[in-house]
Amino acid sequence: MHIRxxxxxxxxxxxxxxxxxxxxxxxxxxRHNKGDxxxxxxxxxxxxxxxxxxxxxLEGMAWLGMDVDEGPIYQMQRIDRxxxxxxxxxxxxxxxxxxxxxEELNALRDRQMVNKEKPRYNGLWRPEAGKILPNIPEGxxxxxxxxxxxxxxxxxxxxxxxxxxxxxxxxDDLVIARTDxxxxxxxxxxxxxxxxxxxxxxxxxxHVNNTPRQINIMKALEGIPPIYAHLxxxxxxxxxxxxxxxxxxxVRDYQKAGFLPEAILNYLARLGWSHGDxxxxxxxxxxxxxxxxxxGRSPAQHNQEKLIWLNxxxxxxxxxxxxxxxxxxxxxxxxxxxRSGPDFVEVTALLKDRANTLIEIAEAAKLFYLPAPEHSPxxxxxxxxxxxxxxxxxxxxxxxxxxxxKHAYGxxxxxILAKYQLKxxxxxxxxxxxxxxxxxxxxxxxxxxxxxxxxSLSRLSKVLA
Numbered sequence: 001m002h003i004r005x006x007x008x009x010x011x012x013x014x015x016x017x018x019x020x021x022x023x024x025x026x027x028x029x030x031r032h033n034k035g036d037x038x039x040x041x042x043x044x045x046x047x048x049x050x051x052x053x054x055x056x057x058l059e060g061m062a063w064l065g066m067d068v069d070e071g072p073i074y075q076m077q078r079i080d081r082x083x084x085x086x087x088x089x090x091x092x093x094x095x096x097x098x099x100x101x102x103e104e105l106n107a108l109r110d111r112q113m114v115n116k117e118k119p120r121y122n123g124l125w126r127p128e129a130g131k132i133l134p135n136i137p138e139g140x141x142x143x144x145x146x147x148x149x150x151x152x153x154x155x156x157x158x159x160x161x162x163x164x165x166x167x168x169x170x171x172d173d174l175v176i177a178r179t180d181x182x183x184x185x186x187x188x189x190x191x192x193x194x195x196x197x198x199x200x201x202x203x204x205x206x207h208v209n210n211t212p213r214q215i216n217i218m219k220a221l222e223g224i225p226p227i228y229a230h231l232x233x234x235x236x237x238x239x240x241x242x243x244x245x246x247x248x249x250x251v252r253d254y255q256k257a258g259f260l261p262e263a264i265l266n267y268l269a270r271l272g273w274s275h276g277d278x279x280x281x282x283x284x285x286x287x288x289x290x291x292x293x294x295x296g297r298s299p300a301q302h303n304q305e306k307l308i309w310l311n312x313x314x315x316x317x318x319x320x321x322x323x324x325x326x327x328x329x330x331x332x333x334x335x336x337x338x339r340s341g342p343d344f345v346e347v348t349a350l351l352k353d354r355a356n357t358l359i360e361i362a363e364a365a366k367l368f369y370l371p372a373p374e375h376s377p378x379x380x381x382x383x384x385x386x387x388x389x390x391x392x393x394x395x396x397x398x399x400x401x402x403x404x405x406k407h408a409y410g411x412x413x414x415x416i417l418a419k420y421q422l423k424x425x426x427x428x429x430x431x432x433x434x435x436x437x438x439x440x441x442x443x444x445x446x447x448x449x450x451x452x453x454x455x456s457l458s459r460l461s462k463v464l465a
Contacts (some may be wrong), residue, residue: 002035002036003036004036004201005026005035005036005037005198006037006039006040006196006201007022007023007037008039008042008192008203009022009023010042010043010045011043011056011057012048014250015057016244016250017234017254018233018234020064020264021234022202022203022231024269026200026201027066028286029200030069031249037070038068038069038071038198039072040071041054041071041073042185042186043301044076056252060252064268065261075188075192078191079182082177082187083177085191086176086187087232093137093147094221095147095148095375096127096145096147098124098126098173099137100124118170126145126147126173126408143175143179145174146216148168148171148173148216150169152165153165156211157227158208158228158229159227159292159293160231160296161297171198171212171216174213174217184212189214189328190218190223193226194218199227200226200229201226202231203230204230205230205231206233229295232297232299232300233299233300234271234300235461239301257359258306258319258358258360259311260311260315260326262314263307263311263413264279264307266281266286266314269281269290273295274294275289311356312356315352315355315356315357323348323361324345324349327362331344331361331363333362334363334366336366336369337369341368341369346388346450347365350447350450351364375437380463382391383433386429388426388430390465391427392434392460392463394419396457398412399457405449407445409449413427413428413445428444435447435459
């Protein structure tokens with residue numbers, strides 16, 4: 001079997017991590033099996049669909065490296081195909097026009113609920129042998145309904161949930177085309193999956209109720225249903241279904257917040273699938289390991305702390321040169337001219353071990369590109385006491401002839417500390433304050449190296465003048 005999977009989002013403007021997981025798993029399954037991954041845009045809901053939302057989907061997938069083999073394929077561009085199949089179904093008696101007005105259908109459902117019955121269409125316009133249909137009302141455009149089997153069951157062996165069986169008596173005759181002729185979601189999905197030869201449908205379990213209807217339509221059209229794998233819901237940290245309303249961040253939000261795509265992908269991969277105890281792995285490892293057997297059956301819960309931890313790991317282990325190029329736009333957005341002043345790659349390398357996001361690196365980098373601070377006498381005295389000034393002066397004198405290396409600067413500090421019998425903070429804190437007007441910086445030997453000897457000497461000499 002040549003594997004063909006698909007991701008079929010509705011372009012309604014918001015794509016969160018739960019949505020992206022529904023794209024990641026079919027993508028990985030296709031890649032693992034040397035198959036095809038198809039992107040299908042289900043845009044038949046024209047009121048809510050937008051091109052901007054499509055761009056968000058495409059950007060998010062591209063950012064994570066989820067390439068597609070076919071698509072995006074837009075359902076609205078396939079309307080003629082859907083209508084062609086509906087005509088064929090009408091001719092074969094697989095579907096029929098229903099003239100029940102919406103008000104009449106709502107009244108029927110209200111009566112059924114009062115009688116504690118399942119709300120469902122009653123088959124009034126369903127043609128049967130020997131049945132006399134009502135007179136066609138004037139001025140009423142019909143919907144088209146699929147003639148669902150009245151008896152028997154529909155079942156499938158779900159790759160996640162196991163065997164699921166539904167009685168056809170639980171299903172009414174599904175509307176497959178609206179009064180204006182627009183085909184409905186469940187019908188379009190079936191035609192698309194058949195035409196595109198989809199072998200595996202990996203999607204959220206909110207579609208489980210749609211599956212028996214889709215299987216029945218497929219079988220009526222003499223198609224072979226794909227293998228289904230319905231993924232448990234992704235919950236937010238409060239245990240609610242992840243959604244915009246419940247505070248979920250969109251993929252664009254994570255990009256803007258300075259997360260790395262490698263971290264997001266690694267996090268999403270573990271949000272309902274596992275490979276032994278592996279917590280951190282590359283995209284290629286994920287593809288190599290991915291299978292349907294290890295998909296979880298329980299809802300996955302979003303853990304922002306875990307995601308931040310993973311992002312920190314990937315930042316900490318990133319190549320400084322590549323990382324600097326990713327941080328640069330964030331720095332420039334903060335008004336930092338990264339091309340004048342210390343080498344930005346060196347600044348990034350210095351700051352990355354402490355950062356959880358790219359934004360944190362950019363914010364910390366600002367210190368290195370601000371003008372030399374102007375110290376008030378009061379704060380200068382408070383942060384550089386008179387008792388430490390002799391040691392600071394010796395440091396400045398020795399620094400001018402010291403080799404410009406982290407090792408040499410570290411050795412110089414040890415020498416001065418030993419001479420004056422000081423602890424490291426007693427000297428390092430005043431040096432930090434002299435350089436940046438703050439006492440919070442990375443290791444002082446690294447700071448001196450990145451800031452540069454000349455600039456460091458200039459700032460230190462200024463406070464001694």
